[in-house]
Amino acid sequence: MGSARILLTGGGAETEAALRVAFEGDGFSIKLDHTETPEDTLTALVSLPFQLCIVRSRSDQPQHALEICEGAKEAGVRIPIVVLMDLVSRHTEDEFLSAGALAAMPWDGSQDAMLRNLVRLTVTLRSTEESLRASNDQLVQEMLTLQDERERAEAVNAQYVELAENYALAKEELEKLNQEKNKFFSIIAHDLRSPFTSLLGFTALLEQRADKLSPEKVKDYAQTIDASATRVFKLLENLLEWSRLQMDRVSVEPVSFKVSDITLNTIDLLGPVAADKDIKLIETDSAPHAFADPQMIDAVIRNLVNNAIKFTPPGGTITIGYETTPTGRTRINVTDTGVGMSEKTLDKLFNLADNVSTLGTDGENGTGLGLLLCNELVERNAGKLYVESELGKGSTFSFTLPVKAPQVSLA
Numbered sequence: 001m002g003s004a005r006i007l008l009t010g011g012g013a014e015t016e017a018a019l020r021v022a023f024e025g026d027g028f029s030i031k032l033d034h035t036e037t038p039e040d041t042l043t044a045l046v047s048l049p050f051q052l053c054i055v056r057s058r059s060d061q062p063q064h065a066l067e068i069c070e071g072a073k074e075a076g077v078r079i080p081i082v083v084l085m086d087l088v089s090r091h092t093e094d095e096f097l098s099a100g101a102l103a104a105m106p107w108d109g110s111q112d113a114m115l116r117n118l119v120r121l122t123v124t125l126r127s128t129e130e131s132l133r134a135s136n137d138q139l140v141q142e143m144l145t146l147q148d149e150r151e152r153a154e155a156v157n158a159q160y161v162e163l164a165e166n167y168a169l170a171k172e173e174l175e176k177l178n179q180e181k182n183k184f185f186s187i188i189a190h191d192l193r194s195p196f197t198s199l200l201g202f203t204a205l206l207e208q209r210a211d212k213l214s215p216e217k218v219k220d221y222a223q224t225i226d227a228s229a230t231r232v233f234k235l236l237e238n239l240l241e242w243s244r245l246q247m248d249r250v251s252v253e254p255v256s257f258k259v260s261d262i263t264l265n266t267i268d269l270l271g272p273v274a275a276d277k278d279i280k281l282i283e284t285d286s287a288p289h290a291f292a293d294p295q296m297i298d299a300v301i302r303n304l305v306n307n308a309i310k311f312t313p314p315g316g317t318i319t320i321g322y323e324t325t326p327t328g329r330t331r332i333n334v335t336d337t338g339v340g341m342s343e344k345t346l347d348k349l350f351n352l353a354d355n356v357s358t359l360g361t362d363g364e365n366g367t368g369l370g371l372l373l374c375n376e377l378v379e380r381n382a383g384k385l386y387v388e389s390e391l392g393k394g395s396t397f398s399f400t401l402p403v404k405a406p407q408v409s410l411a
Contacts, residue, residue: 011056073100260287
C-alpha cells in the first residue's frame with residue numbers, strides 16, 4: 001500500500017474532498033496538511049518532509065500560486081509543486097512552470113486518474129532520489145575506509161623509515177609514498193566528481209520533468225545514469241587493485257605458458273567490442289612461451305587492447321604480435337592505427353604525479369590508472385613496458401617477459 005504526505009494550500013474543504021475521492025478504494029493513502037497564505041506554505045515546505053505540494057489557484061488570485069512557486073525555487077526547495085487551475089490558459093500555465101512548478105493542470109474535481117498517476121509518479125521519483133543519496137553515502141563511506149587503510153599503511157612505513165639504517169633509501173621511499181598519496185587523492189577528487197555530477201544532474205531532471213519527458217528521452221537519461229555509475233564502479237575497481245599493489249597484497253605466481261593462450265582470451269572477450277566499432281583485431285607471428293603469472297599478463301594484454309580500441313577510429317586495425325629480443329626474452333607488441341600521442345603526453349604517461357586520461361574516439365571515458373597498473377604488473381613479473389607513438393599515426397605498446405624460470409645456483 002502506497003502513501004504520501006501532501007501539502008494543500010488555498011483549496012479548502014471542497015478541494016480536499018475531491019482529492020480524497022480521487023484515491024478512494026485503490027489502496028493508496030494520503031495525509032493532507034493545510035495552509036492558506038503563501039507565507040505559511042513556504043514555511044511548511046522548508047521545514048517539513050512533504051512528497052508533494054498542491055496549490056489551488058483561483059482565477060481571481062493567480063499571484064498567490066506564483067508567489068509560492070517562486071519562493072520555493074529561490075529557497076532551493078526540491079519538493080514538487082503542482083498547481084490546480086480554475087481555467088485552461090496556456091499563458092498562465094507557462095507562468096507557473098517558469099516560476100518553478102512541476103506541473104500546472106486544469107482542475108474541476110473530475111480529473112481523478114490524472115491526479116492519481118501524478119502523485120504516484122512523484123512519490124516514486126522521491127523514493128528513487130532517496131535511494132541514490134543512500135548509495136552515495138555508502139560510496140563515500142567506502143572511500144573513507146580506503147583512506148583509513150592507506151593511512152595505516154603509511155604509519156607502518158613511517159615506522160620502517162625510523163628503523164632503516166640507510167637514510168637515503170628511507171628518504172626515497174618516503175618521497176615515493178607521498179607521490180602515491182597525492183595521486184590517490186587527486187584521482188578521487190577529480191575523476192569521481194565528473195560521473196557523480198552527471199548522475200545527480202540527470203536524476204534531478206527525471207524528478208523534475210518526468211511528466212513531460214517522452215519514453216525515448218527517459219531511456220536516454222537512464223542510459224547516461226547507467227554509464228556514469230559504471231564509470232564510478234570501474235574507477236573504484238582500479239583504485240582498489242592499485243592500492244593492493246602498492247601495499248604488496250598481491251602475490252606473483254609465475255609458471256611457463258604459451259602467450260597465445262592468453263591472447264586468444266582477450267580476442268574472444270574484446271573482439272565483439274572492436275567489431276562494433278568496425279576495428280579489425282588480429283594476431284600475427286608465432287606465439288612464444290613466457291615464464292610469468294598468467295592472470296597478471298592476461299590483465300596487461302586485455303588492458304592494452306582495450307586502450308587501443310578506445311583510441312582507434314572506425315576502420316582501423318589492432319595487431320597483437322610477438323618477437324624474441326636479442327637477449328632472449330619474449331616481447332609482446334600491441335600496435336594500433338589510432339590517434340597516437342604527442343611527445344608531451346608520452347613523457348607524462350607513467351608519471352604518478354600526472355593523471356593522463358583522455359576521451360576515446362567515440363567519447364569513451366578512462367580512469368587514468370590502466371597503464372599504471374599494466375606497468376606495475378609487468379615489473380612484478382621481471383619485465384619492462386615500452387611505448388612508441390606518433391600523433392595521428394597510432395601507437396605500439398610492448399612489454400618483455402622471461403622465457404623460462406631463472407636458474408638457481410646450488411653453490
